[in-house]
Amino acid sequence: MAPDQQEHMSAQQLADTLPVGVCIVNHEDARAFVNKRFKDFTGAHEPTGWGCLSRTIHPDDHGRVENVYHTALSTRTAFRTEYRTSDEKEEWRALSLEPLSEGHLRQFGLRDNGGMISMVTDISTEKVAEMKQKMIAEDARERKQQQERFIDMISHEVRNPLSAILHCAEDIMEAVQDQRKKGKEQLADIAEAAETINLCVAHQKKIIDDVLIFSKLDASMLTLRPQPVQPKMHLSTLLTMFRPELRKSRIEFEYKLDESYADCGLDWVMGDLDRMGQVLINIVSNAIKFTAEAQKERKIRVSMGACRRRPPSYPPNVVFFEPSEHALRLDSTRQPEWGEGEVAFIMVAVRDTGIGISDQHQKRLFERFKQATPKTDRIYGGFGLGLNISRRLCHMHGGEIGVSSKEGVGSTFGFFFTVRRCVEAEEWTQLSPQSPIDELCVQIGELDSKTPDVGRDTSGADFAHEPPVEHVNEVAIVSQSDERKEHTEKLIDEIENEPSEATAEPKETHSNADAHAPAQCPPEIMAKSKMAGRQRVLFVEDNIINQRIVSRRLKLAGFDVSEASNGREALEIWQREAFDCILMDQEMPVMDGNTATKEIRNLEREQGGHILIIGVTANVRQDQQAEMLEAGMDEIVHKPYKMKDLCDKIHEMIKEPDQKPSIGE
Known part of the structure; x- marks a missing residue:
């Protein structure tokens, strides 16, 4: 055997031991040398280097790798890239191409035309670790x-x-x-x-x-603690705690069973009705709060129904949030302590005639729960956190929660949960003590019934342990959809068709305000305000209590005050009237303070002028403050603040010290 053949064989044997696939190609990509690992990676059946590689690259990466490969070959420049394989495993490879030195060119007989060395490395383990690290980092973020x-x-x-x-x-x-x-x-x-x-x-x-x-x-x-319980009596006892509040607000109240509950023959069941009672308390509390604000009819109805299958769209008048896989895994009702009784599903609905939920808030509510995000918001009067808690409790009890609403008409909140029949519970419960919650509710009911109050109507609240059984539209298996349900379903369809997330704050445009209203009020109104010697302040605050208190104290301090409950109202009022200063809350429904401020600044750039805007916020992080200043606010005041400090800040920013009134004048 010739010396050069011996040298070639020893080089081949050495190359075959490498964990890296090696292929030597000439300037036309024709193969001059391959090692065993390269054959294992590619099969090496084609006469060209790219031909061998091409058949093993995943279709999604093929075009990208082909472009850089031929560019490097034609320009004789080095490159490195990563790609997935086309087999079922979808392993990861690293491919590099480097020009050969003159000595290596002579060694492989490539002479002066040039050549390249192609190396393929299995990086699957490293890539899996990298992706896991990215997932961990993303999860941490x-x-x-x-x-x-x-x-x-x-x-x-x-x-x-x-x-x-x-x-x-x-x-x-x-x-x-x-x-x-x-x-x-x-x-x-x-x-x-x-x-x-x-x-x-x-x-x-x-x-x-x-x-x-x-x-x-x-x-x-x-955790849930299931025990034998009679749902219709338990809820009746629980609802008695609301008797004083219902009387005070003069709200008519009904508690009814749907025919479906009687048809299922439910009496004693295994369940944690204390936890489900928390969900009911949360919903009824909000229903009372917003029904009390209704100008016409004030009525709340709590109803309960049942069925033998998990409700996909039942009841027909509540739109449920879509549960995620994680939510379904939270169901604990299949554990041994729940017994082996027949499974049933209990549905509870709370229908009110209150102020309802605005379209934009409903969209944001459903979009957030669709994405399973924990972000909460002041939807339905601060219901965000309570609704998160209620929903997770329902998930643990094998259920879900939902809503249908129309602004100005009212809302219906409904939830269902899984129970198991418990036939022999009556004997067991006779020996068990009454739960603390039941005892407290009974005591409240007895105390309230003994308290004379001739100024309140006591006829509008029925908490019977044996509620009437009839067809109740909210929880009946077969019933007609009402306008609330149809309205909410339309909003959900709009969410599906919107290009951007519905969770984004509504972006108001000039068309949302009065396009014909002037940016500044007529001169005679401004002159009249100046002659009165009172500085005019527009106070924008959605919290009614804070709005009433702060507005009154600003007036006592000598300011002429106008109020707005959201950014849109503020924008419209500012376009009609003249003010020395706007106190702008940041978090508000309909239009937030940042959006309203941007709209005002945009109009000022078109029409001239500059109104002093002081941001008033409970948000304290630096990035939140930066957003407010970037929106165009001149200064920021953080809640809680003292009125003297706020008044001093207004005077300081307006720079009219000679007209400062003192608080209390």
Whole structure:
């Protein structure tokens, strides 16, 4: 054997031991040398290097790799790329192409025309580790964003009542110190401020309770405790706690069973009705709150039905959120402690004649739950966190929750949950003590029934343990859809057809305001305001309590105040009237403060002028403040704030110190 053949064989044997596939090609891509690993990777049946590689590359990566391969070959430049294989495993390969040195060209007989060395490496293990690392990093980023959103929501919800509490405390101190007031008037002011403080403290307590429950759910520390129970009696007892509130707000109340409940023959079942009671309490509390704001009919109906199959679209008058795979895995009703009784599904619906939910809020609500995102919002009066909790409790109990609503007509919230029949429960429950919740509800009901109150109507609240059985449209298996359901379904269809997420804040345009209204008010109105010597302030705040308190105190401080409940209202009022300053809340329905500020600045650029805009917000993160300033706000005040500090800030920004009125004048 010739020496050069021996050298070639030893080189071949050495190359075959390499874990990297090697292929030497000339300037026309014809193969001059391949090792065993390259044959294993490609088969190496084709006469060209690219021909061997081409048949093993995944179709999605084929065009990209082909372009860079031939470019490198024609320009004699090095390159490296990664691709997936076309087999079922879809393994990952790294491909590199480098020009050969003159010595290597002579060694492989390629001479002066040039050649390249192609190397293929299996990087599947590294790529899997890299993708796992990316997933971990993405999950960490998502969790951080979720945590920030959660903290933002808690901060916003807690700071709002804190502002009201602070301003009411200032009212009480001033009323006590003001000797000019008569006794009765002074006591009335103090009583009103104290009642507002009480409402705000109750609101904060609910937030804290919700946060504790949410944290337990998030840490998987909250479990269900099934026990034999009679659903119709349990809910009846639970609802008695609302009797005083219903009387106070003069709301007619009904509790009924649908015929489907009787048809299923349900009496005793295994379930955690205390947890499902939490869901009901959450929904009824909001229904009372917003039905009390209704101008005409005030009515709430709680109804219960049942069926033997999991409700895909039942009841017909509630649109359910779509459960994710994770939500279905939370179902704990298949565990041994639930028994082996026949499975049934109980449906509860709460229908009210309140103010309803706006179209935009419904879209955002369904879009967020469709994406399984934990971000909450002040939808249906701060229902965001409570609805998250209620939904997760329903998932744990093998159920789901949904809503149908139309603004100005009312809302229907409904949820269903899984139970198992429990035939022998009656004997067991005779020996078991009454639950603390049941005892408390009974005591509240007894105390309220013994409390004389001739000023309240007691005929409109029925909490019978044996509620009437009849056809109830909200929970009946067969019934006609109502206008709320049809309206909500149309909104869901719009979400599916929208190019962008419905969770985005509504982008208002000039057409949403009065296109013919001037950007500045007529000169005679401005002159009249100046002659009065009072600075005009537009106070934009969606929280009614804060709006009422702050507006009154601004007026006491000598300002001429107008109110708006959202950014759209503020924009329309600003276009009709002249103001020295706008106090702009950030988080509002319909149009938020940032969007409204941008609209105002856009109109000012077209028509001239500059109105002072001070952002008032409960959001405290730097990026949130940067967004407000970027939108065009001149200054930011954080809740809670003292009225003196706010008034001083307004005067400082307007720069009219000679006209400063003092608080209380």
